[in-house]
Each structure stands twice: as structure tokens, then as C-alpha cells.
Amino acid sequence: MDITKIIDPLNDAQRQAVTAPSTATLVLAGAGSGKTRVLVHRIAWQIQVLGLSPHNILAVTFTNKAAKEMRGRIEELLNIPTYSMWIGTFHGIAHRLLRRHAQQAKLPESFQVMDSSDQLRVIKRLLNTLQLDEAKWPPKQVQWHINGQKDEGIRAKHTREGHDPYQRQMLAIYRAYEDFCERSGMVDFGELLLRAHELLRDDPELLAFYQQRFLQIHVDEFQDTNTIQYAWLRLLSTDKDNLFVVGDDDQSIYGWRGAKIENLYSFQKQHPQHLLIKLEQNYRSTSTILKAANSIIAQNDGRIGKELWTDSGDGEAISVYSAFNELDEAYFVVERIRAWVNQGGARSDVAILYRSNAQSRQFEEKLMATNTPYRVYGGLRFFDRAEIKNAMAYLRLMSNHGDDASFERVVNTPTRGIGASTLEIVRQVAREQGVSLWVASASLIDQGRLSARASNALKTFLQLVLRLAEQAEALELFEKVKLVVESSGLLAFYKQDKVDKGEEKAENLEELVNAAKLFDANQENPDSLPELDLFLAYAALESGDMQADDFEDCVQLMTLHSAKGLEFKLVFMVGVEEGLFPSQQSVDDIGRLEEERRLCYVGITRAMQQLCVTYSESRRLYGRESYPKPSRFLKEIPAELIQEVRIRAHVSRPAAVSAYKPERLTSSTSSYKLGQRVSHEKFGEGIILQLEGDGAQERVQINFKQVGVKWLMLSYAKLQVMAG
Ligand code: ATP
Ligand code: MG
Numbered sequence: 256m257d258i259t260k261i262i263d264p265l266n267d268a269q270r271q272a273v274t275a276p277s278t279a280t281l282v283l284a285g286a287g288s289g290k291t292r293v294l295v296h297r298i299a300w301q302i303q304v305l306g307l308s309p310h311n312i313l314a315v316t317f318t319n320k321a322a323k324e325m326r327g328r329i330e331e332l333l334n335i336p337t338y339s340m341w342i343g344t345f346h347g348i349a350h351r352l353l354r355r356h357a358q359q360a361k362l363p364e365s366f367q368v369m370d371s372s373d374q375l376r377v378i379k380r381l382l383n384t385l386q387l388d389e390a391k392w393p394p395k396q397v398q399w400h401i402n403g404q405k406d407e408g409i410r411a412k413h414t415r416e417g418h419d420p421y422q423r424q425m426l427a428i429y430r431a432y433e434d435f436c437e438r439s440g441m442v443d444f445g446e447l448l449l450r451a452h453e454l455l456r457d458d459p460e461l462l463a464f465y466q467q468r469f470l471q472i473h474v475d476e477f478q479d480t481n482t483i484q485y486a487w488l489r490l491l492s493t494d495k496d497n498l499f500v501v502g503d504d505d506q507s508i509y510g511w512r513g514a515k516i517e518n519l520y521s522f523q524k525q526h527p528q529h530l531l532i533k534l535e536q537n538y539r540s541t542s543t544i545l546k547a548a549n550s551i552i553a554q555n556d557g558r559i560g561k562e563l564w565t566d567s568g569d570g571e572a573i574s575v576y577s578a579f580n581e582l583d584e585a586y587f588v589v590e591r592i593r594a595w596v597n598q599g600g601a602r603s604d605v606a607i608l609y610r611s612n613a614q615s616r617q618f619e620e621k622l623m624a625t626n627t628p629y630r631v632y633g634g635l636r637f638f639d640r641a642e643i644k645n646a647m648a649y650l651r652l653m654s655n656h657g658d659d660a661s662f663e664r665v666v667n668t669p670t671r672g673i674g675a676s677t678l679e680i681v682r683q684v685a686r687e688q689g690v691s692l693w694v695a696s697a698s699l700i701d702q703g704r705l706s707a708r709a710s711n712a713l714k715t716f717l718q719l720v721l722r723l724a725e726q727a728e729a730l731e732l733f734e735k736v737k738l739v740v741e742s743s744g745l746l747a748f749y750k751q752d753k754v755d756k757g758e759e760k761a762e763n764l765e766e767l768v769n770a771a772k773l774f775d776a777n778q779e780n781p782d783s784l785p786e787l788d789l790f791l792a793y794a795a796l797e798s799g800d801m802q803a804d805d806f807e808d809c810v811q812l813m814t815l816h817s818a819k820g821l822e823f824k825l826v827f828m829v830g831v832e833e834g835l836f837p838s839q840q841s842v843d844d845i846g847r848l849e850e851e852r853r854l855c856y857v858g859i860t861r862a863m864q865q866l867c868v869t870y871s872e873s874r875r876l877y878g879r880e881s882y883p884k885p886s887r888f889l890k891e892i893p894a895e896l897i898q899e900v901r902i903r904a905h906v907s908r909p910a911a912v913s914a915y916k917p918e919r920l921t922s923s924t925s926s927y928k929l930g931q932r933v934s935h936e937k938f939g940e941g942i943i944l945q946l947e948g949d950g951a952q953e954r955v956q957i958n959f960k961q962v963g964v965k966w967l968m969l970s971y972a973k974l975q976v977m978a979g
Contacts, residue, residue, distance in 0.1 A: 262274075359454060364788075379394045482518075870886060936973060
């Protein structure tokens with residue numbers, strides 16, 4: 256047996272962690288010290304040397320991307336397929352449990368997962384039903400309250416009424432929300448975790464089954480687990496010392512979403528015999544970058560405190576650029592990237608990290624204007640777009656008539672003459688009789704209680720959904736999606752909409768069919784669960800992986816939060832200004848300020864070779880102009896590590912519209928035509944759907960047979976025109 260591949264690339268402390276006997280283990284170590292590497296190698300060790308089956312291993316990570324990477328690395332180390340190994344996010348794994356055991360979890364087989372915007376809409380409707388004023392009961396605040404309760408494992412029935420009128424009302428809303436979800440078979444993200452916990456807790460046989468199955472449990476980024484996630488891990492590992500967790504208290508950045516850094520301490524208390532391993536060598540960054548990170552995080556109180564050193568050289572100083580405005584900032588960053596690429600650097604080794612999603616636009620525009628391929632993680636996700644949600648709502652409604660949120664969404668989309676007053680009657684009946692909007696509509700039609708016109712329109716809608724469900728029954732997943740997109744009238748509806756980017760929306764719908772096709776091909780479904788339900792849940796859980804192709808060498812844009820766990824040779828940390836980073840809401844609250852500082856530590860430690868920090872003397876964001884001061888975090892970096900960049904790009908504020916806005920031309924100057932058949936080296940054969948821009952900036956949108964719709968730069972794409 257050759258174990259050198261697993262053992263050799265590790266230092267002593269890492270090796271100790273990887274080969275430690277099964278006992279509760281905590282690897283507590285700073286950024287870039289190899290925690291994730293240890294986790295991956297330990298799993299490989301357990302399979303190869305201890306003879307564990309991949310089936311007996313559970314690994315939980317924080318993002319879908321990290322889970323995918325982890326699976327890939329294990330397969331690479333061992334050369335075996337790992338589909339029977341459960342690797343995923345907490346939400347993904349909880350979802351899988353609930354699907355398998357829907358009945359025991361007291362959920363309908365076809366329960367639906369709501370993402371947070373679905374949830375917000377449900378809450379708004381509920382407030383309306385309860386006749387509560389949104390100004391007094393802001394829906395986002397209600398949502399925050401409900402999610403907070405669930406993250407703590409608290410249901411409405413666990414809370415006493417109390418005397419405080421605010422708390423009483425919140426409780427009433429929470430109760431009504433729970434009733435609604437129960438009735439309509441809807442499950443929000445927090446519910447996935449809570450219910451999966453209750454499922455295991457209340458069913459000893461099932462719990463025993465999973466305890467016996469998961470002989471080893473591994474958790475990455477443990478510092479960001481919340482109460483219910485930790486409770487869930489403890490249930491699965493009770494009486495056994497099989498919990499292996501890695502984390503870094505200095506990288507806890509999800510306190511605002513209920514993460515409990517205390518879990519790190521509880522873990523140690525609850526496992527008095529635990530093995531604690533500290534890793535102290537950083538393999539990721541130059542010593543300049545590491546020193547900057549260390550001196551920033553040293554400003555926080557209450558740290559566990561860890562040493563982190565590197566034997567890599569000093570490397571380059573940290574460049575700091577003070578921009579004149581946000582356009583200048585983008586200009587500077589993109590110029591730097593261009594220089595990097597000219598010197599032979601790969602674009603995918605470059606990341607632009609920002610505090611808020613809204614900052615990405617300036618960079619996107621500048622990157623586009625200079626023909627630099629890029630990819631934004633997060634932002635408006637494919638599955639968040641209105642047209643996609645509409646199509647998904649039809650699919651949801653077909654599989655669950657009780658899904659009121661979907662009913663509301665598409666009952667009159669495309670328009671079919673169902674007016675607001677008719678809908679109000681339907682809602683009222685649903686409320687009075689405690690039934691779904693679907694059942695209320697059917698009974699109103701049956702009893703002839705609506706005007707003939709309204710009744711007919713509503714009947715047409717119900718019949719449409721029933722007919723689609725019937726026709727879809729025997730079809731493959733992507734054919735189902737295709738049927739819905741076409742026969743619901745959505746595709747035609749968007750196609751004829753010339754004003755509101757209808758064409759683009761129609762294409763997105765076509766892309767949805769492709770997404771379903773790809774999903775089908777890639778999905779591991781050992782439990783043979785209904786693929787439509789899996790697809791719907793995937794859409795709710797999916798985090799932007801669909802939006803661009805993976806093949807292209809492109810610059811990576813993302814928020815600091817989503818950069819956790821990743822690394823890049825060249826990192827730009829932009830908008831490092833008071834009021835933006837740290838955010839305005841955190842400057843007066845020491846706890847939140849420290850969390851922002853940890854976020855800054857996360858950002859800096861993503862950089863391997865070069866770090867460039869920028870701030871702007873004036874900034875227009877969210878439609879407001881401000882003149883921020885450089886961030887306090889900047890001052891916390893020792894001056895000798897910094898090199899200020901003096902040159903100023905010559906950029907002035909354009910009058911109304913950004914000067915960098917790429918032109919959207921309807922006609923094209925090239926010889927390509929709409930509808931033309933072309934072929935691409937990597938993507939194969941496709942049809943041109945759209946052309947825009949001209950000269951070096953000309954882009955083309957192509958529907959490829961194999962991989963679906965893509966935008967490409969014509970000058971890079973090297974297309975070949977095909978006959979016919
Ligand atoms: P983070 O806290 O950011 O999640 P981490 O502690 O999980 O970081 P890894 O991502 O596992 O760190 O490792 C950081 C980098 O160092 C990776 O490129 C990894 O391959 C490399 N690395 C880790 N251990 C070693 C080692 N013993 N020898 C060489 N390279 C290593
Ligand atoms: Mg890691």
C-alpha cells in the first residue's frame with residue numbers, strides 16, 4: 256500500500272492530525288496553515304489505511320464550491336469514486352436527510368425549499384393577512400427574527416407569551432408563519448437544519464442508523480457553525496469520539512447570521528479527552544502579507560491567540576492606492592491586472608475582493624471594456640432572476656398545489672385577466688377556511704361565486720397547471736422544464752416583450768432547460784429520489800455556480816465573505832474605507848467591529864504573493880456620493896510593509912452616466928449573423944443568438960448544443976462558421 260502520497264506532503268503537526276487515532280479532535284490554527292489539507296488527507300488516510308468505506312464518512316464544509324473541491328481532492332489522492340461519501344454543506348446534507356425521510360420528518364413527499372427571497376415574500380403576505388403595517392413590522396426584521404429563532408432551535412411553541420407587546424406580536428407572526436409553512440409544505444433554510452435535527456433527535460432508531468453509518472465526521476470552518484448545526488453534529492456523534500473539526504477563531508465572520516464562536520470552547524469542554532492540534536506554519540503567503548494580517552488581528556480582544564509564521568521570503572510590499580473616485584479605483588485595479596497578465600500571470604490567480612456586492616459593477620464595466628474575462632461569484636444568481644423563478648413556480652405548483660407562494664407568483668403571469676380583486680377574494684376564502692389558494696380557487700369556481708369572466712380566467716389557470724402536470728409525468732427532467740417554459744406561455748410572453756430585456760429573459764428560460772439537462776447528467780442520485788424535487792431544491796440552494804463557464808481563465812470577483820477558505824496569487828482588497836469596511840453599522844459596536852476586523856484578516860490572508868489595497872477619496876454607491884476616510888484597518892498595518900502607489904490615473908467624474916458603460920449596439924459590425932451556425936474549439940456546435948459591441952469589444956451570444964447559452968468575446972472565441 257502506497258501511503259506516501261497521503262503522508263509526504265504534510266509537516267509533523269499535520270501528520271499527527273491526519274494519523275491520530277479516532278478521538279474527538281480539534282485542529283485550531285490560523286489562515287493558510289493547512290487545515291483543509293489536513294481534513295482531506297485524514298479522510299484519505301481513513302479510507303486507505305484504516306480501511307473505512309467512503310460510505311462511513313461524513314464531511315461538512317461551508318460552501319458548495321468547497322465541498323466540490325474537497326471531493327475532487329480526495330478522489331485525486333485515492334483514485335476511487337466517492338459518490339457514496341456524504342460531503343456537503345450543512346444545508347445540503349440536512350436537505351438530503353429530509354428528502355429520504357420526509358414522512359418521519361412530518362413533511363409531504365414533495366416539500367419545497369424556499370430561498371430567502373421566497374421567504375421574504377411569504378412573510379410580506381402574512382403580514383398583510385394579519386393586517387399588520389409593514390412600516391411598524393418591517394418584513395426583513397421579521398425574517399431576521401424567525402431565522403434567528405430557528406438557528407437557536409426555538410419554535411414558537413417553545414416560547415412563553417410574556418407581557419412585552421412587541422415580543423407577543425413577533426411570536427404570533429412566527430406561529431402564523433409556521434402554520435403557513437406546515438400547510439403548504441414549504442421549508443426555509445433555517446427549517447432544513449432545525450427539522451433535520453428534530454428528525455434525528457425524535458427517532459432513536461433512525462438516529463442509531465446514522466450513528467452507525469457515519470463512523471467518522473469531519474467539519475471544516477467549525478468556527479462558523481451555529482447552535483443548531485453544532486447540536487446536530489453532537490447528536491450524530493454521541494458517545495463516540497469520532498468528531499474531527501478544524502477551525503480558526505480569527506476567521507469567524509458569520510456572527511451576524513447566528514454563528515457561535517463559543518462552539519469552539521464548548522467542543523473542548525464537552526470532550527475533556529479531546530486532542531488539540533495547533534498548526535503554526537503558514538504555507539500560503541509571503542511573510543509581508545502574513546505580518547500585515549497578524550498585526551491587524553492582534554488589535555482584537557478575546558482571541559485564543561495563535562502563532563503563525565512562514566519560511567517563505569518577504570516578497571513584495573503591500574501596495575496601497577488612494578483613488579480619486581471609484582472609477583479611478585477600478586481603472587487602477589484593471590491596469591494592474593493587465594500588467595500581471597502581460598507578465599505571464601493567469602487571470603484565475605487574481606481576485607478582486609469587496610465588502611458589498613454593489614461594489615462589483617465598476618470593476619465589471621472596466622473589465623468588460625478592456626476585454627478581460629471575469630467571473631462574479633454571488634451577485635444576482637441565475638436562479639434568483641424573476642423569469643427563472645416564474646418558471647420554477649410553475650414546476651413547484653405542478654408538484655405541490657398547496658404552494659401558495661408559487662401560486663401568487665404565476666397565477667397572472669403571463670397575464671390572463673385575473674385581477675387584484677378576484678385574487679383578494681381567493682385569499683380571503685383561503686384565510687377563512689384555512690385552505691390553500693389553489694383549494695380556495697377551486698371551491699369558488701365550483702360554487703359559482705365569481706363573475707363568469709373571473710371564474711373562467713381562474714379555471715384556465717388551474718387547468719393549465721393540471722394539464723402540464725399530467726403531460727410532464729412521463730417526461731425526463733429537462734423535457735418537463737422545456738414543456739413548462741413553452742406551454743405556460745412564459746417564453747412567448749418574454750419574447751414579445753421588446754422593452755424590458757424580454758429577449759434576454761427568454762434566453763435565460765432556454766438556459767434553464769439546459770441547466771436541467773446538465774443537472775440530470777451530473778446528479779448523483781443513489782436514493783432514486785424524484786429528480787424534479789431535487790432540481791427545485793438545488794435551485795434554492797445553488798449559489799451562483801451556473802453563471803459562467805469553468806473553463807475560461809478569468810479574474811475572480813467576490814465578496815470578502817465568499818472568499819473564505821480560498822487562495823489567490825494576487826489579491827485586490829478594494830473599498831477599504833470607513834463606513835464601507837468596516838461597515839457603517841459596525842463602527843459603534845465593538846463586537847461587530849471585531850467581526851469586521853476578522854473579515855479583514857480573512858481578506859488579507861487570501862493573498863499568496865501580492866496584496867494590493869485600495870480606497871477612494873470619493874465614492875458613489877447606492878446612488879449617494881460620499882467622501883470617506885481610509886479605513887482604520889489600513890492604519891493597523893505597519894507602515895514598513897506598505898508601499899504607497901503615487902501615480903494617478905487621469906479619470907474625472909463623468910456627468911451623468913458612467914463613461915465606462917459598454918455600448919449596447921443592436922447591430923453588429925462583424926460578418927457574423929444572428930441564427931448562424933458556428934463551431935467553437937471547446938464548446939462544439941452552436942447557433943448565434945445575439946451580437947453586441949463592435950471592434951475589439953464585440954461579444955456574441957451562442958446557444959451551444961452541448962453546454963447551452965454562453966457569451967463570448969469574438970476576438971478570443973475563434974469561431975468557425977458552419978454550413979447550413
Ligand atoms: P484557511 O484558514 O484559509 O481555510 P487552511 O488552514 O485551510 O486555510 P489550506 O487551504 O489547507 O489552509 O492550505 C493553505 C495552502 O498551503 C494550500 O495551498 C495548501 O496546499 C498549502 N499547504 C498546506 N500544508 C502544506 C504543506 N505541509 N506543505 C506544502 N504546502 C502546504
Ligand atoms: Mg481551509
